[in-house]
Amino acid sequence: MVKVYTIASGKGGTGKTTTSANLSTCLAELGKETYVMDADMGMANLGIIMGMEDVPITLHEVLAGNAKVSEAVYEGPCGVKVVPSGISLKGFQNADPDRLRDVMRELIGECEFLIIDAPAGISRDGVIPLAIADEVILIVNPELSSMVDALKTKILTELVGGSVKGAILTRATMENTEVSKQKMEEVLGVKVIGIIPEDPNTRRSAAYKSPLVIKYPDSDAAKAYRKIAANLAGTP
Ligand code: ADP
Ligand code: MG
Numbered sequence: 001m002v003k004v005y006t007i008a009s010g011k012g013g014t015g016k017t018t019t020s021a022n023l024s025t026c027l028a029e030l031g032k033e034t035y036v037m038d039a040d041m042g043m044a045n046l047g048i049i050m051g052m053e054d055v056p057i058t059l060h061e062v063l064a065g066n067a068k069v070s071e072a073v074y075e076g077p078c079g080v081k082v083v084p085s086g087i088s089l090k091g092f093q094n095a096d097p098d099r100l101r102d103v104m105r106e107l108i109g110e111c112e113f114l115i116i117d118a119p120a121g122i123s124r125d126g127v128i129p130l131a132i133a134d135e136v137i138l139i140v141n142p143e144l145s146s147m148v149d150a151l152k153t154k155i156l157t158e159l160v161g162g163s164v165k166g167a168i169l170t171r172a173t174m175e176n177t178e179v180s181k182q183k184m185e186e187v188l189g190v191k192v193i194g195i196i197p198e199d200p201n202t203r204r205s206a207a208y209k210s211p212l213v214i215k216y217p218d219s220d221a222a223k224a225y226r227k228i229a230a231n232l233a234g235t236p
Helices: 016-029 059-063 089-094 095-109 124-130 144-161 181-188 201-207 218-235
Strands: 003-008 036-040 081-083 113-118 136-141 164-172 194-197
Touching: 003 016, 003 124, 016 036, 016 081, 016 113, 016 136, 016 164, 016 218, 036 095, 036 124, 059 089, 095 113, 095 124, 095 194, 124 144, 136 144, 144 164, 164 181, 181 194, 194 218, 201 218
Parallel strands: 003 113, 003 136, 036 081, 036 113, 136 164, 164 194
Antiparallel strands: none
C-alpha cells in the first residue's frame, strides 16, 4: 500500500524541506521505494539541498504541460527518487498546481512512500498538497507563533477533507522557554511523533548539498530522523 505524506507547517522556515529530504532518504535507506516531490513551487529548495538545483526538467515543466512526470524524476542518495521544482519565477508562473493530483497519481503507481514538501502559507498551491495526501505531518518549532500557524494548517487540512498524522517538533533546544511537547499535543490535538534537536550540522549538510542523514549520520538530528522513518516504515 502506498502512503502519501505531505510535510506542512503554515509558517516558513520551520524545517519542512529539511524534514522531507531526510525522512525520504531514511525511508529509501530502509529499502522502501520512496519518492519525494517539491510542491513548494515558488520557493523551491528541495533540489538545492539534495544537489539537484540545475536539472533541465522539473515539476514546473510537468505542471505547465511541457514534460512527462518520468522526465522530472532524479535519483538521490540511497536510491530515493526526487522530483524537484525549478527555481525560476517564470517557471513558477507557468506551473498549474491543479495538475498536482495527476502527477501524484502517476507517481504512486511506482512507489511505497511519496513525501510531498509543501509551501508555507495558505495559498492555492499550498492547500492542494494538504488535500491530496493520505496524511499530513505538521512541522512545528517549539514557539508560540509556529504552534499557532500549525494549528491553522491542521484546521485547513480538515476543512479540505485531509487528515493529520501528527507533528514533528524541530529545532528543539529543550530550554525552559520553549513550548513543551505536552503543550504542543494539547493545543494541536495530535501526537508529536518525533523531536528533532537544533543541530548546526543541518545547515552544514545543506552547504554540501547532501541530506544530514548521509553527511552526518551520527548527529543527534540524523538519529532522530531515522527513528521517525523507522516508525513510518513499520520497522522500529
Ligand atoms: P522550510 O522548508 O520549512 O522553509 P527549511 O527546511 O528550509 O525550512 O529550514 C529552514 C532553515 O533552518 C534552514 O537553514 C535549515 O538548514 C535550518 N534547520 C532546519 N532544521 C534544523 C535543525 N534541526 N537544526 C538547525 N537548523 C535547522
Ligand atoms: Mg521549504
